[in-house]
Amino acid sequence: MSAGGYPPAISFQSVSKSYPSSRGLKGERFLALDSVDLEIQPGEFFGLLGPNGAGKTTLITILAGLTQASSGRVSVMGHDVQTDFAAARRALGVVPQELVFDPFFNVREALVFQSGYFSVRHNAAWIDELLESLGLTDKAHANMRALSGGMKRRVLVALALVHKPPVIVLDEPTAGVDVELRQTLWHFIAKLNKQGHTVLLTTHYLEEAEALCGRIAMLKTGKVVALDSTSALLSSASGNVLRCTVDGELPAELASKARVTGRVVQLPAVDALAVEHYLTQIRQAGLTVRDIEIRRPDLEDVFLQVMNQHPGRDDRSLV
Structure with missing residues (x-):
């Protein structure tokens, strides 16, 4: 429980995930996550950092219910993502790395249909606010296929927020996008965070994490190797x-x-x-x-120091 008696916004308890090894050896498995313990409190802006292959996206797919942990428990606002999955999904909005969209709808239609998936009716006012806040008003009737990559990224953010989830997960939201979109996105997300929404961010742009996140966890080879406030991590640099x-x-x-x-x-x-x-x-x-x-030193210096202090294992296969 948090200090106010409320459950954590996100809780990972001893979460591990293994997959069959790509080497094809019988009985051998690859350990993507290794006993991850992590709690994010309501209203936090939290950063999850790590090199490619550290396990960040695996952790998020488990949180979103797209895959199941091999062991451990994951919850959103106190709702177990497996046994209370409907409530957990309603409490969560995920902006994925990949540009995933339905080519048969225009932007407004996509948002209306997404509202229906969560049984949200009479959502026109919030959809209008999302379109305005993300610079999509003039694209409301454009087909998704006709949008640029940056505009599709904005629509993914709107789709994740259309049901007003208390917990927002941003998985590399500004990868490959222009400066204007970054500024628009962070202004809007910061406003939602001030209104009480919890934000979990993964990014390789460490200056973004340093400016936005109050606390940060660093993953390497499936393990949490650093967890502290951003200011404390910066102070720890020599x-x-x-x-x-x-x-x-x-x-x-x-x-x-x-x-x-x-x-x-x-x-x-x-x-x-x-x-x-x-x-x-x-x-x-x-x-x-x-x-x-x-x-x-900035956060990138700290990140490199932490990664060098924890060489990890190049081979995480288990027999």
Whole structure:
């Protein structure tokens, strides 16, 4: 129970999930989730982060009832997703990674039909608000097939919210979309969160998670390897970061430590001596350094530190 006596908005209790191994060996299974324990309280904006293959989407498909956990219990607003599935589904709105849509309906028709799936009648006013808030009003009568990828993504958000669920799950909602959609989406979702909706976000854009999420869990190889408030995770990062622009390829010793984006290089720097050492190595390699900056670690730095501290298992097959 939460501090106010209410059940958690989302609860994962010792959740594990295994699949038959892709190697085809008899009796061998792949462990996608390994005893995940996690509670998200009503009204939280919660981030679930991890590298590809960490188990994030598996956890969400179990939460949505699309697959069943091998062991453990999952609930939404106190409703078990297996034994009380109807109530659990009504309490949950999921925006999936994939662009899934019905090609036979226009946008408004799709939202009306989705309302009917949840037995929601007289929903026109809320549908109008969704269309307006997500910049879809002028596309209300457009066929889903005629929409751009970004517009289809907006419709997926509207479909997930059309029955006003108290818990919203966003699985990589801004993957491959433009800046305008990101701003529109986050403005609307932040407003819903302030109104009391619980939000669970998975994203590879860590600056979004840092700006939006009050708490964050990090998954690796099916296990929770970090769980804390965003501010505490940022405070746990050691030292500072040297950020600079370099023309050319870094020496191997530095490249293994660096975050490199094009010509921009970022290196963890415990103190001034470390900064001086890095710059000396770069110059000795015959490279020119420009735009030097020392900054505090961000969530991406923390994420990389946590992942490096938990090497995990490359082979999660069980016999």
